[in-house]
Every structure is written in C-alpha cells, then in structure tokens.
Amino acid sequence: MLRKDTFNERQWEASYDGGYKNRYIGCLLDNFCDLMWPLMLDKEIQECIVPVPIVVAEGNGVSTLHTIYRKGFALSCTEVGVSGWQTEGTKFSYFSDNNKRIAYFDETATAVRWGLRSPYSDTDRAYDVRTDGSVDRNRVYYAHFAPRPAFNLKSSIVVSDSPDSDGCYTIESVPGKSGGLYVKNNGVWVQAA
Numbered sequence: 001m002l003r004k005d006t007f008n009e010r011q012w013e014a015s016y017d018g019g020y021k022n023r024y025i026g027c028l029l030d031n032f033c034d035l036m037w038p039l040m041l042d043k044e045i046q047e048c049i050v051p052v053p054i055v056v057a058e059g060n061g062v063s064t065l066h067t068i069y070r071k072g073f074a075l076s077c078t079e080v081g082v083s084g085w086q087t088e089g090t091k092f093s094y095f096s097d098n099n100k101r102i103a104y105f106d107e108t109a110t111a112v113r114w115g116l117r118s119p120y121s122d123t124d125r126a127y128d129v130r131t132d133g134s135v136d137r138n139r140v141y142y143a144h145f146a147p148r149p150a151f152n153l154k155s156s157i158v159v160s161d162s163p164d165s166d167g168c169y170t171i172e173s174v175p176g177k178s179g180g181l182y183v184k185n186n187g188v189w190v191q192a193a
Helices: 028-040
Strands: 052-059 062-070 114-119 125-129 135-139 150-153 171-175 181-185 188-191
Touching: 028 062, 028 114, 052 114
Parallel strands: none
Antiparallel strands: 052 062, 114 125, 125 135, 171 181, 181 188
C-alpha cells in the first residue's frame, strides 16, 4: 500500500559532516518512513504492518545493491515507473503515467514534491517526484522530499474491494489483540459485536 498524501516537504538528508551523502539506509527520509510514521497510526494498524524486503542502492557513488527490511519505506525510481541510476525493485502497475505520481500535502489541493529512496550517481543528489508527476533529482539537503510511505499489511486486514472516488483503497476492518474484529466507525476503532 502507499499513503495517498504526503507529509510536509523536508530534506532527504542533512549534512552532519559537510559531505551531503545520498545513502538511503539511515537517512532522514528512511528514518521517517520506517520509524516515525508508523507511530502516527492507530495501535491496531501498527501491529498489522509487516516488515518487507526492499532493494536499495548503496548511494555515495557506489553501485552496489542491498536488500533491507522496512515497515515503511520510500518508493524507488523503478517502482514509480522511471529509469534511475540503479534498478531497485519492480515497477508498480499503478504508476501508469505522470498524473498517477502526483501527490498532495496532507489532504489539501497543494501538490508537492515527494521523495524517492533512489540516490543519483552524484553523491549529493537523490530522486524526487515533481508537482507535475515527472521525476527529477535534487540535492539531498533541499527540502524537496516530502515523505509518502509505502507499506505492507498482514493478510488478516480487510481492505475495500474497489477504490473510492479518489482512487484509493481503504482499510475496512482489522483484527484486534483479543481476537475480536475491530471496525472503524466515524474515525474511531471499535470492537465489532
């Protein structure tokens, strides 16, 4: 799954050593998607997120690929359907054109640039999706990398069969810790009778 909207634009990585490195593993974008963002979700949803393997380019001018496990992660150039410096993962069929890549800031009508996990061959740049849905590369210390986390859920969660008017699938119910089924009612998780 992919979060429909983004969070505020931020740096991909800040420089702590003056080097402005573009290594995704442990960068600000990685830490937000994998560590901070899941904590913003309902406890029941947090417990249903499954860490998955993702392919990540080394960055810093090194072409080595790594497989790492993440709960939440930024998508790669390959996954959004464009060529990057490296091939990281496989294309998601959802991204059929630029319009499908356009994302908005937190349920507003404001399109924003959002960050991809793909480093560029220069050691101080990484890829992002522009407000028109095209993909570009920017210096990692510019605030052009709004997080839009992707994630996987346990198969026990019930997701809508068809997209809503925004083209999004929604979580309809999630199993609770006590074995009961929880359903979202007016924005609040309640145990079904």
